[in-house]
Amino acid sequence: xxxxxxxxxxxxxxxxxxxxxxxxxxxxxxxxxxxxxxxxxxxxxxxxxxxxxxxxxxxxxxxxxxxxxxxxxxxxxxxxxxxxxxxxxxxxxxxxxxxxxxxxxxxxxxxxxxxxxxxxxxxxxxxxxxxxxxxxxxxxxxxxxxxxxxxxxxxxxxxxxxxxxxxxxxxxxxxxxxxxxxxxxxxxxxxxxxxxxxxxxxxxxxxxxxxxxxxxxxxxxxxxxxxxxxxxxxxxxxxxxxxx
Numbered sequence: 274x275x276x277x278x279x280x281x282x283x284x285x286x287x288x289x290x291x292x293x294x295x296x297x298x299x300x301x302x303x304x305x306x307x308x309x310x311x312x313x314x315x316x317x318x319x320x321x322x323x324x325x326x327x328x329x330x331x332x333x334x335x336x337x338x339x340x341x342x343x344x345x346x347x348x349x350x351x352x353x354x355x356x357x358x359x360x361x362x363x364x365x366x367x368x369x370x371x372x373x374x375x376x377x378x379x380x381x382x383x384x385x386x387x388x389x390x391x392x393x394x395x396x397x398x399x400x401x402x403x404x405x406x407x408x409x410x411x412x413x414x415x416x417x418x419x420x421x422x423x424x425x426x427x428x429x430x431x432x433x434x435x436x437x438x439x440x441x442x443x444x445x446x447x448x449x450x451x452x453x454x455x456x457x458x459x460x461x462x463x464x465x466x467x468x469x470x471x472x473x474x475x476x477x478x479x480x481x482x483x484x485x486x487x488x489x490x491x492x493x494x495x496x497x498x499x500x501x502x503x504x505x506x507x508x509x510x511x512x513x514x515x516x517x
Contacts, residue, residue, distance in 0.1 A: 324387050331376075340416055397482055411465055414498035450462075
């Protein structure tokens with residue numbers, strides 16, 4: 274599994290001049306663009322808008338890239354499915370691990386950059402690996418669904434592109450969660466990405482750890498998605514070889 278994850282990570286940046294640097298330049302470019310548009314042009318009232326966006330982009334990019342690439346973890350490895358016997362869940366997991374490595378390396382740049390942008394990091398920031406781990410389990414749960422369904426129904430990749438675009442605006446990346454109307458806040462709070470983003474911002478900006486409510490929602494939603502993902506994957510994997 275580790276070998277597969279290492280191979281996926283290396284292939285991602287093969288024949289690229291800047292290689293891994295692109296995974297750092299992309300969120301920085303997004304941060305600059307979103308800061309200019311929302312802070313200067315649309316006059317967002319959120320203080321410290323640049324680090325506010327950057328922390329959310331860190332969580333969002335890990336989710337977006339990992340789930341989108343997991344769509345092809347089974348389709349793109351036919352020899353591992355038809356010629357070698359390994360648990361097929363490990364193929365999906367290795368794709369996720371490659372993205373976990375990339376996201377973990379981004380932290381090396383994220384934390385110094387936040388300090389340069391005026392964020393005072395306290396001991397609460399040590400909880401960040403726990404948030405990344407929770408997001409990883411969430412990604413794995415969704416990846417099991419996507420990888421198995423995309424093999425049987427190739428429209429899934431197109432549908433997921435739309436879901437990702439919608440999810441960007443349904444998550445508090447460019448705006449504060451408090452701007453959501455009161456009558457929709459409970460439903461909005463059930464989005465696990467929202468809870469992970471708010472937990473990360475709470476650590477960095479309010480020097481506080483996630484509350485019991487946030488953790489309960491995260492664990493409940495991730496647990497349900499993991500059960501569904503495993504059930505669907507187990508149901509469909511018997512026909513993987515025929516679909517390839």
